[in-house]
Every structure is written in structure tokens, then in C-alpha cells.
Amino acid sequence: RKEVEQDPGPFNVPEGATVAFNCTYSNSASQSFFWYRQDCRKEPKLLMSVYSSGNEDGRFTAQLNRASQYISLLIRDSKLSDSATYLCVVSSGSARQLTFGSGTQLTVLP
Amino acid sequence: GAGVSQTPSNKVTEKGKYVELRCDPISGHTALYWYRQSLGQGPEFLIYFQGTGAADDSGLPNDRFFAVRPEGSVSTLKIQRTERGDSAVYLCASSLSISYPDNEQFFGPGTRLTVL
Numbered sequence: 001r002k003e004v005e006q007d008p009g010p011f012n013v014p015e016g017a018t019v020a021f022n023c024t025y026s027n028s029a030s031q032s033f034f035w036y037r038q039d040c041r042k043e044p045k046l047l048m049s050v051y052s053s054g055n056e057d058g059r060f061t062a063q064l065n066r067a068s069q070y071i072s073l074l075i076r077d078s079k080l081s082d083s084a085t086y087l088c089v090v091s092s093g094s095a096r097q098l099t100f101g102s103g104t105q106l107t108v109l110p
Numbered sequence: 111g112a113g114v115s116q117t118p119s120n121k122v123t124e125k126g127k128y129v130e131l132r133c134d135p136i137s138g139h140t141a142l143y144w145y146r147q148s149l150g151q152g153p154e155f156l157i158y159f160q161g162t163g164a165a166d167d168s169g170l171p172n173d174r175f176f177a178v179r180p181e182g183s184v185s186t187l188k189i190q191r192t193e194r195g196d197s198a199v200y201l202c203a204s205s206l207s208i209s210y211p212d213n214e215q216f217f218g219p220g221t222r223l224t225v226l
Contacts, residue, residue, distance in 0.1 A: 004152075043201060046215075096158055096160075100153050102151050102152050
């Protein structure tokens with residue numbers, strides 16, 4: 001079983017739609033949680049960190065459920081420029097490295 | 111300012127050859143990480159340096175892989191006797207430190223390695 005699991009998609013949605021991505025992780029010692037965005041043939045870039053209380057950044061909302069070991073990302077009012085692969089990422093306290101899911105591909109259609 | 115840079119951007123080699131991949135981290139960043147990304151997968155951790163020393167090399171797949179960071183800045187990932195399965199994008203990242211809130215990792219554009 002992979003340490004971080006995501007639905008690979010692809011998700012094809014019209015502009016303006018709301019889309020949600022889910023992710024589960026298996027290491028209960030994980031302490032830090034992130035969503036990264038990766039455009040085609042580009043490097044991953046941090047989209048947002050995820051906190052237990054949930055956090056919002058404009059059209060993006062991230063939630064963490066430690067009991068269920070579940071992370072989500074909600075994108076409201078999708079834009080064409082949101083088309084990318086979204087990577088769910090965890091890190092444990094002792095290990096500095098990031099553990100990535102395989103990514104969920106999103107295409108926003110005009 | 112300048113981000114993480116990696117050279118070469120593309121490398122094509124033959125099975126059995128030796129390759130070196132270079133990473134220039136963001137100036138002043140003490141931590142440097144190497145990851146490998148295969149098609150359709152997320153990046154997988156290989157090794158990370160804190161300063162000059164390899165703090166964790168648990169992700170290196172076997173002893174054909176080795177990395178150095180002799181002066182605590184530039185790092186080189188070395189792969190001996192390359193195999194076709196080594197073909198991937200090799201990503202380097204750096205962070206100001208390993209402690210929150212300065213531990214955000216910034217990635218370079220990667221080196222696309224193809225082993226024929």
C-alpha cells in the first residue's frame with residue numbers, strides 16, 4: 001500500500017465549477033501536510049499547507065482529519081489556469097523529506 | 111532572486127554509463143534534497159543534506175547512486191552503471207532550514223534522464 005494515496009483522475013470540469021480532491025495517508029506519525037501543484041513538465045510548487053483547523057486561501061480550502069488520516073482540497077469557481085496536477089504531500093516530524101501522492105490531474109474546460 | 115537551478119536539463123545516456131547531475135540551491139539555503147519522479151508518479155525522496163553532510167540517504171535505491179555536497183552549497187548526484195529503469199526526472203529542492211517555518215522546499219526544474 002502506498003504511503004499517500006490519491007484518486008489519479010483525470011477530473012475534467014467546466015470553468016466556474018467546484019471540485020474536491022481527497023487523499024489518505026498511512027503513517028500516523030505524519031505531522032505536516034501540504035498540497036503542491038505541478039504543471040505539465042514543470043517542477044512542483046507549494047500551493048498551501050494544511051492545518052488541523054482547516055485553512056483557506058482565496059478560492060482554495062484545505063482540510064485535515066487526523067483521526068481518519070484524510071486530507072482534502074476544495075477549489076471553488078475553477079479557472080482555466082487551475083489546470084494542473086495536484087499532489088498531496090505529508091512529512092513526519094523526524095523525517096525531513098516529503099512523501100508525495102501520485103497526483104490528481106485537473107483540467108478546467110472553457 | 112534566483113531559484114534552484116539544475117544542469118543539465120536533459121541527459122541521454124547509454125545503459126552502463128556513468129552520469130552526474132548538478133544542483134545549485136537558492137543562496138543561503140542550508141538544506142538540499144534530491145527526489146526522483148517517474149512518469150505518472152509523484153516525486154520520491156532519495157537523499158537530503160544539512161550543510162555538507164548527508165543527513166538521510168534512506169531513499170537511495172542502491173549503491174549505484176551517490177550524492178555529495180562538499181562545500182555545503184552545490185550538490186552532485188552521481189549514478190554509476192546506469193540502467194534503463196533509472197530513466198526519470200531528477201528533482202532537486204532546497205530550504206532555508208529544516209525547522210518550521212523556514213522549511214518550505216523550493217524545487218528546481220529537474221534533469222530529465224533517459225537511459226537507452
